Amino acid sequence: MAQRESADDATLDQLRELLLHSDRRELEELRARVDELASLDPLLEIEKLKGRVRELEAEREVALRTERVGEVLPAAIQRRRSTKNDLTNALRPDVEQAMHDSIRRDPQVMAEALYPVMGPTIRKLIVSLFSFDQMRPGAKYRISNAYLIDRRTSLPLAVHAPGDDALEADMVSGMMEALRSFVQDAFEAKEFDGLRDLSVGDVNLWVEWGPRAVLAVVVRGQPPDTLRLEMQETLEDLHREYEVELEHFAGDSTPFEPVEPRLGQLTERLADLGAPSTIKRLQPIIFLVVLALVVAGVVWLIVA
Amino acid sequence: MLRKKVCMLGGTGVGKTSLVRRFVESIFSDDYLSTVGVKVDRKVVALDDGQVTLLLWDIHGEHGSLEVLPEYLSGSSAHLVVVDADRPAETAQVARTVLERSEASLGPTPYVVALNKADLVDDWAPVETSVTSLVAGASAVLRTSAKTGERVEEAFTDIARLVVARV
Numbered sequence: 339m340a341q342r343e344s345a346d347d348a349t350l351d352q353l354r355e356l357l358l359h360s361d362r363r364e365l366e367e368l369r370a371r372v373d374e375l376a377s378l379d380p381l382l383e384i385e386k387l388k389g390r391v392r393e394l395e396a397e398r399e400v401a402l403r404t405e406r407v408g409e410v411l412p413a414a415i416q417r418r419r420s421t422k423n424d425l426t427n428a429l430r431p432d433v434e435q436a437m438h439d440s441i442r443r444d445p446q447v448m449a450e451a452l453y454p455v456m457g458p459t460i461r462k463l464i465v466s467l468f469s470f471d472q473m474r475p476g477a478k479y480r481i482s483n484a485y486l487i488d489r490r491t492s493l494p495l496a497v498h499a500p501g502d503d504a505l506e507a508d509m510v511s512g513m514m515e516a517l518r519s520f521v522q523d524a525f526e527a528k529e530f531d532g533l534r535d536l537s538v539g540d541v542n543l544w545v546e547w548g549p550r551a552v553l554a555v556v557v558r559g560q561p562p563d564t565l566r567l568e569m570q571e572t573l574e575d576l577h578r579e580y581e582v583e584l585e586h587f588a589g590d591s592t593p594f595e596p597v598e599p600r601l602g603q604l605t606e607r608l609a610d611l612g613a614p615s616t617i618k619r620l621q622p623i624i625f626l627v628v629l630a631l632v633v634a635g636v637v638w639l640i641v642a
Numbered sequence: 643m644l645r646k647k648v649c650m651l652g653g654t655g656v657g658k659t660s661l662v663r664r665f666v667e668s669i670f671s672d673d674y675l676s677t678v679g680v681k682v683d684r685k686v687v688a689l690d691d692g693q694v695t696l697l698l699w700d701i702h703g704e705h706g707s708l709e710v711l712p713e714y715l716s717g718s719s720a721h722l723v724v725v726d727a728d729r730p731a732e733t734a735q736v737a738r739t740v741l742e743r744s745e746a747s748l749g750p751t752p753y754v755v756a757l758n759k760a761d762l763v764d765d766w767a768p769v770e771t772s773v774t775s776l777v778a779g780a781s782a783v784l785r786t787s788a789k790t791g792e793r794v795e796e797a798f799t800d801i802a803r804l805v806v807a808r809v
Binding site: 427430488490491492493494506508509510512513516517519520522523588589590591592 | 643644645646647654655667669670674678679680681682683684694695697699711713714716717718719805
């Protein structure tokens, strides 16, 4: 009997556990919450809430001020600029640093932004460097200027150029070399990898490199590849003949005076290469004459 | 004909371009300074024993970590280092940084210091460390003003004497 009773108790416990499980958990949670609340200091809680209110007020104040400054900022900058020019100086370091960081992070972004500015400037520079005479009639290209430039100093050793171009050759040589360094740096080209020519429209700057000097010619039109060969040979000859003078060059171009007529000869020789020969130019006429003779012959035969 | 390459060095806004603009022959527009970073101008200086043509490489002002291409300094016989008299410590420091880099890649190059915008500052005695050390290494120091023209010709003549003496 007692055994039966205890068995009933156990069953009842199980039943209670099943039925009241969720209520009991809720009760435990409530008890914990009551304990927590009982342990709280009301004054401290009030202080905490006040603190939070202050934080929220400060946030709101910042948002409000930001909005107000934002409303007048463009006008304020314009006004400041019209009375004092200290804004540019104040902003310059940050702007420059930002540009620098941007270039470091992704050069492509800045390159794309600068492309519309750089392209026209470089084109303008190349075109402004050289003036051109009229091209020889029938010629495919024309060489106007030839420069032999010292690589280390970018100073001209010898120049063949018409009129004012010759007088300004020293500035042009410098700018040409600066532009070359710039393009090389901008496109991370290795010295002998490229930059043997810069082209803008039909103006070409062809450059041949030697260990100490650079030979640059300015060509309008489309020169044949033989021009390269002529340039290389000339440059090699000059390096051989002026070895000592090139090594000791310190700005005095007097020893290189005999080079100038040779640059002239080079351009003349190349100009002759470029002009179509007389026979070539007469070819269509010869063809027509021969054709006329053949036709006349055939007609004569038929008639006869 | 004797030609020498001279680089104008100094920070942004110290007046390098103004010094060049009034006193030398130019055929190129100032636009190239901001795009290519360099502009080459010419100054013919007459000395007692003949004349020398200075090819002045006006190089964009260095600021922060924007660096001057070392190729631009190559072959320079002397530098004309320009410092702003109105903010000497800062601009002398920039000039020293460029000079140090130039020396590291090309060896020592003599230089003349132009303390420019002298018209803005009545009296000047170098006290800032960056200025005194820059001045200590200089072949000559001049107070110049591109605005009034004060001692600008003299600065170019000093440079000319310096480069001719080195032949």
